[in-house]
Amino acid sequence: MDGSQIQYTANSLESQWMPFTGNRDFKADPRLVVKSEGVYLTDHKGGQVIDGSSGLFCNPLGHGRREIADAVHAQMIANDYCSPFGMGHPGAFALAERVAQRLPEPINHVFFVNSGSEAIDTALKMAMAYHRARGDSQRVRYVSRERAYHGVNIGGISLSGMVKNRETFPHVMPNVVMMRHTWSEDELFNKGQPTKGAELADDLQRFCDTYGGTTISAVFIEPVAGSTGTLLPPVGYLERVREICDANGILLVFDEVITGFGRLGTPFAAQKFGVTPDIMTMAKALTNGAIPMGAVAVKDDIYETVTNASPENAIEFFHGYTYSGHPAACAAGLATQQIIDDEGLFERVAENEQYFIDAIWSLKGHELVKDLRAMGYMAGVEVHHDGAPGRRGTQLQKDLFWNGCHVKFTGDTAIVAPQFIAERSHIDEMVDKIRKTLDQALA
Numbered sequence: 001m002d003g004s005q006i007q008y009t010a011n012s013l014e015s016q017w018m019p020f021t022g023n024r025d026f027k028a029d030p031r032l033v034v035k036s037e038g039v040y041l042t043d044h045k046g047g048q049v050i051d052g053s054s055g056l057f058c059n060p061l062g063h064g065r066r067e068i069a070d071a072v073h074a075q076m077i078a079n080d081y082c083s084p085f086g087m088g089h090p091g092a093f094a095l096a097e098r099v100a101q102r103l104p105e106p107i108n109h110v111f112f113v114n115s116g117s118e119a120i121d122t123a124l125k126m127a128m129a130y131h132r133a134r135g136d137s138q139r140v141r142y143v144s145r146e147r148a149y150h151g152v153n154i155g156g157i158s159l160s161g162m163v164k165n166r167e168t169f170p171h172v173m174p175n176v177v178m179m180r181h182t183w184s185e186d187e188l189f190n191k192g193q194p195t196k197g198a199e200l201a202d203d204l205q206r207f208c209d210t211y212g213g214t215t216i217s218a219v220f221i222e223p224v225a226g227s228t229g230t231l232l233p234p235v236g237y238l239e240r241v242r243e244i245c246d247a248n249g250i251l252l253v254f255d256e257v258i259t260g261f262g263r264l265g266t267p268f269a270a271q272k273f274g275v276t277p278d279i280m281t282m283a284k285a286l287t288n289g290a291i292p293m294g295a296v297a298v299k300d301d302i303y304e305t306v307t308n309a310s311p312e313n314a315i316e317f318f319h320g321y322t323y324s325g326h327p328a329a330c331a332a333g334l335a336t337q338q339i340i341d342d343e344g345l346f347e348r349v350a351e352n353e354q355y356f357i358d359a360i361w362s363l364k365g366h367e368l369v370k371d372l373r374a375m376g377y378m379a380g381v382e383v384h385h386d387g388a389p390g391r392r393g394t395q396l397q398k399d400l401f402w403n404g405c406h407v408k409f410t411g412d413t414a415i416v417a418p419q420f421i422a423e424r425s426h427i428d429e430m431v432d433k434i435r436k437t438l439d440q441a442l443a
């Protein structure tokens with residue numbers, strides 16, 4: 001079915017309460033996608049829209065991958081569901097092994113969930129279970145960061161440093177403290193990691209000095225903060241956080257929901273920065289976004305400590321979801337990982353990274369552009385706000401769509417994240433359309 005056959009009326013859009021969307025505004029001027037293939041989407045008016053954010057950073061292999069659809073279809077016919085509690089199916093074990101092969105040692109154990117938000121809740125519970133199993137139950141505090149995004153469940157909102165995402169919801173986890181974020185007005189248009197700012201990691205040391213390091217359970221960090229607009233870690237910052245965690249027995253959690261599976265040109269950000277966390281959360285590109293799935297990976301010590309603390313034959317970790325390791329998601333995940341290897345997609349990002357960054361930097365000097373930040377296939381194009389933070393970004397996202405490019409804005413920052421299969425000409429097309437839309441906003 002192509003766009004011309006899709007019928008809708010304003011009323012027919014009313015029933016769905018849309019997530020993270022201005023519902024009234026959208027329903028007055030909807031933007032529906034009726035087809036997606038490769039790097040392009042087709043809107044309901046028949047327009048071609050290049051996908052400049054890989055959906056929501058989740059379809060790096062491009063849309064409509066036949067191999068994934070076929071694998072899911074075959075799985076659905078062979079075995080459409082299997083309880084993950086006390087039972088299993090081969091696909092879940094195969095995918096866990098495949099994912100573990102991409103992880104730094106000694107992170108070798110993978111727990112499946114259905115989204116990034118569930119991965120964060122699961123990681124919180126794993127930290128609790130680990131400390132409890134070691135008799136270290138006084139570790140009741142969690143550390144996150146200003147401008148952090150860790151999904152939208154109560155765990156993730158408790159760790160949220162994005163104010164709008166939490167101000168409506170006052171009932172969150174207690175005992176969460178926030179380190180400062182790493183963006184600085186002093187390092188605008190800095191290509192690569194900021195050279196200054198490693199000392200911001202000492203916020204964690206201050207919490208240890210203030211509350212006692214032995215009261216802190218875990219620190220949650222997006223190695224590159226994505227949803228807030230691509231904030232890079234200063235040189236030496238992640239290393240310093242790791243050191244403080246080690247000195248105080250605190251678990252380090254890398255939230256790699258966006259950075260995982262090649263977005264920075266390495267399997268995970270952990271390899272890009274050479275810093276190994278204790279726990280890693282992931283989702284999105286695990287299945288190329290085709291079927292919802294997330295995962296949490298842990299070091300051997302965490303898995304062994306929690307499992308060995310219970311008597312034989314007992315459940316060790318009272319946690320899991322009806323759809324943990326769903327056969328369809330595992331089939332999509334295995335097909336996705338196969339394509340990544342067959343097409344050398346992580347290497348492709350590494351090869352084209354500089355081209356992408358240079359293309360983004362061609363926006364420098366535009367009157368509306370306040371800052372540019374980029375690494376791998378992930379960039380933040382921040383524009384000056386128009387007096388009401390976020391208003392210009394919201395408008396630009398809509399205008400850009402009608403100019404034929406989808407890019408997710410957060411506040412006044414466009415998060416440009418091409419698909420790994422994108423050709424250089426596609427990157428040029430995205431940047432040209434962004435420039436045109438910025439020009440129109442000035443006119």
Ligand SMILES: Cc1ncc(COP(=O)(O)O)c(C=O)c1O
Pocket residue numbers: 114115116117118120149150151152222226227255256257258283284
């Ligand atoms: C770093 C990070 N953590 C968690 C999440 C939540 O993932 P989901 O939307 O799948 O729940 C996201 C989503 O963008 C994310 O970027």
